[in-house]
Ligand SMILES: NC(=O)c1ccc[n+]([C@@H]2O[C@H](COP(=O)([O-])OP(=O)(O)OC[C@H]3O[C@@H](n4cnc5c(N)ncnc54)[C@H](O)[C@@H]3O)[C@@H](O)[C@H]2O)c1
């Protein structure tokens with residue numbers, strides 16, 4: 011014997027009914043109990059008819075729609091399969107509704123009668139469609155025995171078993187079609203099993219008949235690793251144990267009614283979830299064998315919850331307090347979703363559905379009235395808009411570190427944990443979180459436990475030389491990233507005037523034209539809203555501008571939950587208080603502030619220094635060429651170019667700062683030296699760096715970049731003389747930054763062929779770090795220290811570092 015249950019979405023119209031008919035014949039064979047829900051949406055219509063009638067309002071429009079849909083289905087069935095017998099009496103239904111309208115109230119028994127009408131329609135239609143196969147209607151009221159409640163009633167499995175066997179025998183052949191969601195009580199009155207209770211009816215029938223299988227046919231392929239409406243990447247779980255399925259159904263996996271599993275588990279009947287629209291796809295099988303060695307099976311979530319905390323000195327060490335709290339709630343039929351208690355016994359916290367909140371509060375108020383007056387119990391504390399995220403898996407008990415990973419994931423999603431609970435069989439671990447962060451929590455947990463494809467969500471500010479090159483590299487590396495299971499999305503690009511944000515991600519080939527059409531400039535508030543709306547969990551602001559105004563906002567970026575990757579050096583060379591504030595903001599927000607390209611462009615300078623100093627090394631002295639453009643220019647001048655020609659060429663090659671005066675004034679090198687000094691622990695300001703500029707400070711002051719460039723030839727002769735005079739002594743000019751005994755200097759030095767910096771030119775940087783660990787020979791880093799490609803590559807590397815913990 012097989013039990014097949016079809017949900018409303020599988021019975022919505024004639025095409026659906028015909029599909030179900032053939033599924034019954036294919037999967038049920040000649041020996042099956044078929045449990046049917048109401049045609050999709052019909053129970054909602056019936057509930058709404060009751061609500062309108064209860065107010066005493068006119069429901070004729072809704073009634074006509076209901077009749078026309080029901081009669082329409084009947085006519086379609088009759089035109090193909092002949093007369094529909096035992097058609098439910100719509101006239102009687104109308105009479106009941108009229109009564110409700112007159113009384114302006116609907117007794118539970120009448121309510122049960124009205125809202126179960128859709129199931130009766132489904133059964134009448136399907137029995138007619140299968141009359142050639144001798145299908146018979148099976149009376150659910152006669153078989154399924156419940157407690158006295160008319161709505162949301164509980165099934166008495168033992169009595170039901172006895173009744174079912176009176177009406178149908180394990181050895182009987184035939185197709186028995188039965189209404190889901192209904193039963194009858196000891197008074198013989200019709201009862202209903204709670205919304206979506208047809209799964210429960212099917213499970214009870216399967217258990218009573220000791221069926222081979224209970225198949226639940228629905229509109230999805232099975233139980234997913236998370237609700238696919240919430241998590242697009244959720245995948246089907248092929249095998250689950252009864253316990254896993256129960257935990258999932260209870261904590262929000264909407265594919266199964268929570269009560270369904272218990273009857274199957276008690277009688278060891280396997281339960282299979284299958285897709286009506288895709289019957290050949292294997293579904294999810296729930297059985298005593300469970301299946302698979304995976305430590306975790308799925309994640310589920312429940313929202314619209316409130317947490318209540320009962321506390322006070324009267325709780326401590328007092329036997330029976332918990333029983334009184336939960337007894338009071340049980341008396342008023344408040345369902346408790348999760349309970350947690352601190353070991354000091356001073357308080358008990360528990361979650362209820364928000365729709366039960368006032369009921370719960372009233373119950374507690376009257377139960378503890380005297381204790382509250384005596385000050386033994388504090389007023390009940392309430393937190394609303396909460397959700398529960400639950401990780402489920404039988405094998406969790408044999409694996410260490412899963413709870414740690416679960417909580418680390420919540421922290422990664424910037425989600426605060428309000429309360430936690432774990433059952434002692436270790437099959438499920440739940441965290442109560444703020445409702446608006448539930449999706450973020452689910453997304454990160456799903457990524458870390460199931461898909462293992464972490465995402466990086468990039469917003470690029472500044473798309474000049476470096477920014478443009480970065481976008482090219484992001485595009486070029488998509489396949490490389492996919493191979494390493496990393497999803498890197500470019501969600502936004504901004505220049506100084508416009509900001510382009512795209513929910514689908516900015517198209518690499520069209521970003522320039524799209525940015526031109528964007529209206530407003532970058533605003534942190536808007537970016538925050540965008541991240542929230544799209545539930546982005548690893549947002550990174552990448553600053554490839556040289557804007558001071560952006561640099562001043564980094565602490566706000568970090569506090570708002572963004573990682574910050576900066577090619578821009580202005581933030582790290584602001585005053586010392588801001589430098590400290592940045593490190594602190596990064597630490598307290600748990601987000602990263604990365605700026606490797608601030609010194610040596612793509613060269614791994616700061617990373618290495620941080621690692622060395624972190625391991626206890628100390629800087630003794632430093633000397634190096636830190637400017638790619640000056641390294642390039644000084645080399646070109648040796649080869650015969652003038653200062654102005656060499657500067658123009660360095661600018662064309664993308665080595666100079668947006669304003670080359672930043673290089674020629676020594677400021678850019680001073681900034682880099684300051685960053686090295688600060689990383690080594692020196693507390694200095696930019697004004698503490700002693701600077702000898704290449705070009706006198708007052709030269710062409712106040713002009714624009716183009717005017718400066720056209721006036722620069724005035725300095726060519728003097729500079730050529732200086733180069734010549736050094737050459738006559740066998741020396742070359744180099745622009746050197748040094749730190750010695752806490753003093754930082756940048757300026758021109760004439761070095762001979764023995765000097766380590768003699769050969770450094772063509773845009774190369776060289777850094778010699780003399781430290782406690784690296785002496786008397788220094789630790790040396792050398793390589794190209796400017797240029798869009800290497801800088802963008804360094805920025806790219808920083809972006810990837812946001813994934814490491
Ligand atoms: N070029 C290099 O070799 C190199 C190496 C290391 C670091 N850097 C740093 O990288 C940054 C970019 O250098 P570049 O050569 O690409 O300069 P660039 O002038 O070509 O690009 C900077 C871009 O930022 C834009 N911008 C300015 N203010 C902005 C704002 N408020 N919001 C958004 N965009 C804004 C500008 O319009 C410009 O398009 C600079 O801070 C530079 O110091 C450059």
Ligand SMILES: N[C@@H](CCO)C(=O)O
Pocket residue numbers: 607608610611636637638639640665666667673678795796797
């Ligand atoms: N203008 C800078 C770019 C790298 O920071 C240089 O010449 O080194």
